[in-house]
Amino acid sequence: MQHPGNKLQEPVLYFENGVLRVENCHPDQLPEAAARLIRLDPRGNVYRAKASDYAPLLLELLLSGIRVHDQAKAFLPINDLELKKTLVPRPHQKKALESWIDGGRRGIAALPTGAGKTILAVMAIASLKRPTLVLVPTIDLLQQWASILEQWFQRPIGMLGGGSHQVEDLTVSTYDSAVLQMEFIGNRFGFLIADECHHLPGPVYRAAAEMALAPFRLGLSATPESGDARDQLLEELLGPLLCRVEIDELEGKYLSKYRTIRLEIPLEPDEEAAYRENRAKYIQFIRRNGITFRNREDWGRFLMLCARRPEGKDVLDAFLEQRRIARGGRAKFRKVWELLKKHPGERTLIFTADNAAAYRIGREFCLPVITHHTGAKERKDFLDGFRKGTYPVLVTSKVLNEGIDVPEAAVGIVLSGSGSVREHVQRLGRILRPGAGKEQATLYELISAGTSEEGVSSRRREHRAYRIKSEKGAESC
Amino acid sequence: MLTKEHLRLHRRADRALPVFADTANPDLLAAAESVLAIFRNGATHKITRGELSEQLTGVTASRDEAAAFVKLAEGLCTFADCAELDYPAMRAELFSVSGFALQNAASPEELRERLAENARFSVFLRQDIYGDLPENQQLVSFRDLSARELLERYNVAQVQGLLIYARKLQIRTDNADPAELRRLFKYLKFFRLLSEIRQKGQTSYLTISGPLEIFANTRKYALQLAAFFPAVLLLKTWKLNAEIEWKSRTLQLNLDEKSKLRSHYRNFSAYVPEEIAMFHRLFREKIKDWTIVGETPVLSGNQGEAFFPDLSFREETSRKVVHLELFHRWHKHQLESRLIYLAQHRQIPLLLGIDRSIADENALTEYLTEYPQLTDRLFLFRDFPGVDRVAKLLREM
Secondary structure (H helix, E strand, O other), X not given: OOOOOOOOOOOEEEEEOOEEEEEOOOHHHOOHXXXXXXXXXXXOOEEEEEHHHHHHHHHHHXXXXXXXXXXXXXXXXXXXXXXOOOOOOOHHHHHHXXXXXXXXXXXXXXXXXXXXXXXHHHHHHHHHOOOEEEEEOOHHHHHHHHHHHHHHHOOOXXXXXXXXXXXXXXXXXXHHHHHHHHHHHOOOOOEEEEEOHHHOOOOOOHHHHHOOOOOEEEEEEOOOOOOOHHHHHHHHHHOOEEEEOOHHHXXXXXXXXXXXXXXXXXXXXXXXXXXXXXHHHHHHHHHHOOOOOOOOOHHHHHHHHHHHOOOHHHHHHHHHHHXXXXXXXXXXXXXXXXXXXXXXXXXXXXXXXXXXXXXXXXXXXXXXXXOOOOOHHHHHHHHHHHHHOOOOEEEEOOOOOOOOOOOOOOEEEEOOOOOOHHHHHHHHHOOOOOOOOOOEEEEEEEXXXXXXXXXXXXXXXXXXXXXXXXXXXOOOO | OOOHHHOOEEXXXXXXXXXXXXXXXXXXXXXXXXXXXXXXXXXXXXXXXXXXXHHHXXXXXXXXXXXXXXXXXXOOEEEEOOOOOOHHHHHHHHXXXXXXXXXXXXXXXXXXXXXXXXXXHHHHHHOOOOOOOHHHOXXXXXXXXXXXXXXXXXXXXXXXXXHOOEEEEEEEEEOXXXXXXXXXXXXXXXXXXXXXXXXXXXXXXXXXXXXXXHOOOOOOOHHHHHXXXXXXXOOOXXXXXXXXXXXXXXXXXXXXXXXXXXXXXXXXXXXXXXXXXXXXXXXXXHOOOEEEEOOOOOEEOHHHOEEOOOEEEEEOOOOOEEXXXXXXXXXXXXXXXXXXXXXXXXXXXXXXXXXOOOOOHHHHHHHHHHOHHHOOOEEEEOOOXXXXXXXXXXXXX
């Protein structure tokens, strides 16, 4: 089909609904590398390519001497995009930027929390001078990024998400909004940055990167690898891992010194008896049904069997009860109180595995709690108050695990959590940013002794940041 | 929408066979009725989510399907925050002193006692400082339905839950009348899905998916496909095939009108966006020589493709009818196909409105250079066309 204005029989690329439409171009007439990127779409009998294959497709065509009429790209260099303040990069930021440039401006930088990932992105944007879209997982990060980009570039910053729908040359979007909007704006940006990029390979979020033309890409995360097929997908979407900096390389220089203390706390006798009874019921059931939780589908199978077997409801209740006791025995709450008293005046974050425990602490100790139920205005008030010191202690379940910048936090108390290494490293990261008057950060991990939490704790500590800092505290610490 | 743990299906070879509820089964009807009674009673007495959840515990333990009934019934509820107190403001005031008071208190109990000495906080602390959490929201209304209707929704939801794992739907319908097809296409457009439509005689074949589907195993469009499914059930005859990625296997889901599934989509007007309703109202108020015709026809395009205009207008004196099709930003390809077709079939009284997000003045000039015979047929709009502009074009036709 001819498009108006297209008289030449040269391939024409259009961006349409988040994919490329390729006209005047039969795969048989193309070099193999380009032909592999194009498919016939029977819905309209047209050839299409993935938007994320825009750069390799264009390159292959041009290298083969085929002139291309590019109607897809809707971005141009921004020649006046400059830093409005002097930026002196830290050595690891400079190294990361160089690795990214050497890698063809496409790839992932693994930097620990507090190492200045945002500043690396600012440097990359300034060097590239292209319209840029930054993807972030939360609304808190959306606002944080927009504010930082505005400070450095002093120009309007677009925001997508949290009620904002403004697109500018530099735009920050939540992953959720990007998935919805990319089919309309995916051709407007030459540079795509994915913050906390380990979220990107999810079955829905990946579409945000697949529907973007952006030839230049940068992924940022303290923990990009998942150790499964998602790693390969992440590389396809953003490029390879180009540099990695570990927490201990920066400790004491650009990150706060830190120690991690694991406190094993015995359950009270009545809780211990209840824990054992419920655990036995649950273990018996999973053994009888051959559930090992070694593969991803076992959890779904356990829930399904609980729904279908006559004794299933009892077993599910038993499972939940033993987990609740292990995660939140009374002695743990007393220990939290002791630790708060031990660190007077130090900004402290308390992490829990679930909302119920977070609100229990909030109610008993009269403390602000941030969960996904907290409204945007109150969340901002709590975070601002924490930074200023009006609220010296903040309780959260999982929503502050990632990204949010609270350099004042010096003490972290993990009341409970999952076995995820990523979650545990991210939680440690919350207290590692250097802050005025902060000499050493301390992360306490509270474990119910003699329960399944011991194994959970060992699993989540399988990271260099913990292995080199393993310190077991006395119960009376 | 039901989630995986609520879905019941058998696998036979590579086929997925949803286990539907027998809508005449007295036991199932009784279980559905028990769930509905708790929701009805809850709405009457404005109970909280927490109380509702407690009351439902016994019922959900009684049958496999009951948890799914509860999930579906929750979708018919409206909850409201308790408005008696400005909780965030009270908390801000309390926390501005509690963090420091904590250091001088020997125990959490003493902390709360000390804080309660301040008259501002005494009542607040005695109640619940997080009393505005969802579990404390009140059930203020419930869109009631019969036990049988709940079972019907359950059956449809079993299919919708599976379609979350599908990438496309293939539908065949025989002898569908224009009104049926029009309704189906309106739903397609509403859910922003792409379709390949082929007509062979009286049979229409539709392949429905999202634009990225041919490349990526994305679930981006799955919710749209699932939400679209009840619209298929409004057809008199239909056959559906979908490939379901289920637990690392690909299963075929085949259903037809004999599955006895009943749609709860009754009236498309419930989904008509506000700007369309406003266009209708303003047109009625301002334009006297033309009226909007209730029914728009299905028109046949190139290569058996079917399309339908968004609006049809009739001139009062001559009874001449003119159709209008609108192209928004996700319809660029269809626009180009329609331009070719209309250039070849100028006798069709069809106006094409083009959203400025797909074409600016320069692109319109290019289109008109390419298709000069369409000079009086094309116009640009932003979001939705203005009434005066459309009326002017109608009069010039």
